[in-house]
Amino acid sequence: MTDTSLNDYPADRVADRVYLTDAEAAEVDRLAAICNAHDRTDLKLALPRAPREVETPRAFLRRERGTLVGYASIDGLGGGEPELCGMVHPDHRLRGIGRALLAAVLDTCRAVGDTRALLIVEDVSTCGLAFAAAAGAQLASKEIHMELDAADDPTALAAIGSALAGPLTVRPAAPTPADVATLVHIMSRAFGDPEDHVRRRVEAEIRDPEGPFLIAEVGGRPVGSLKVYRMGPETGIYALGVLPADQGLGLGHQMLARAIAYVLAEGPTRFALEVDDDNEPAKALYARCGFVETTVYGYYALDM
């Protein structure tokens, strides 16, 4: 169900950005620290830091007397189902700032042709859940957030090390038509998503300075892929997928281990990922590599 009044809210005091300057990113980090401490959350905000192919805003800022009091971000814009996350300083809530940010974000999604967006709200955020309900958003799915600090976890390192003995290798995808086609093939089949949506996402992110897509191969044949995101001290491992015909052979475990080893070689030791709350095999795979559950994200659908 769509709440059409959201479309009419004046968004004239929200500033939008294609990417954030260092100073803006630092302000967003400070506000996120305040909100996370207040609500015991780990907000899944995107902080776009560099220009991309598509020059559409993905970050939205709201100030009061020069101070940042609200922020919202769009991830996966133009991919069919962009993910939205936002926050308002606890002292400035229930004054319409959340709605104004959401209206600005939804206008941008509509402008690029997206017709449905997902609002990310953690199970622990009572205000976030009330906001999603007030916006008319409906729960679509839930994901478990899991983390690993390989530096602190010899058991995880041993599990990762043993999986490196397998025949699978990974390489960063190049921004070539051949690698884009390979990623679209793997990701659309592994996740059952429409090829045109996957292609738009791959094309938007293949030159992402925050990290590469990795293509996994056995004997030169592509069997799986994943996306690496460098997010401050943490590295996100996302969209890990193996072709359906190659599933159940231990390749997911090898691919995760290879990806972790790839990142460890660059220095960072902290990892984060998300997995559908009903995907027991994947949760078991991540647990085997030492990942532990830290929070639960709900995805609330808004039809526009």
Ligand SMILES: CC(C)(COP(=O)(O)OP(=O)(O)OC[C@H]1O[C@@H](n2cnc3c(N)ncnc32)[C@H](O)[C@@H]1OP(=O)(O)O)[C@@H](O)C(=O)NCCC(=O)NCCS
């Ligand atoms: C969710 C959040 C961004 C809302 O910001 P806000 O500025 O307080 O929201 P608004 O004042 O614009 O409220 C919009 C609607 O949500 C409802 N709402 C928001 N918080 C609520 C609460 N704690 N209890 C009941 N209703 C609430 C408002 O009543 C309003 O409904 P209405 O327009 O039908 O009257 C803010 O509470 C927050 O930062 N929470 C922590 C971060 C979080 O969980 N983010 C996830 C959302 S992406």
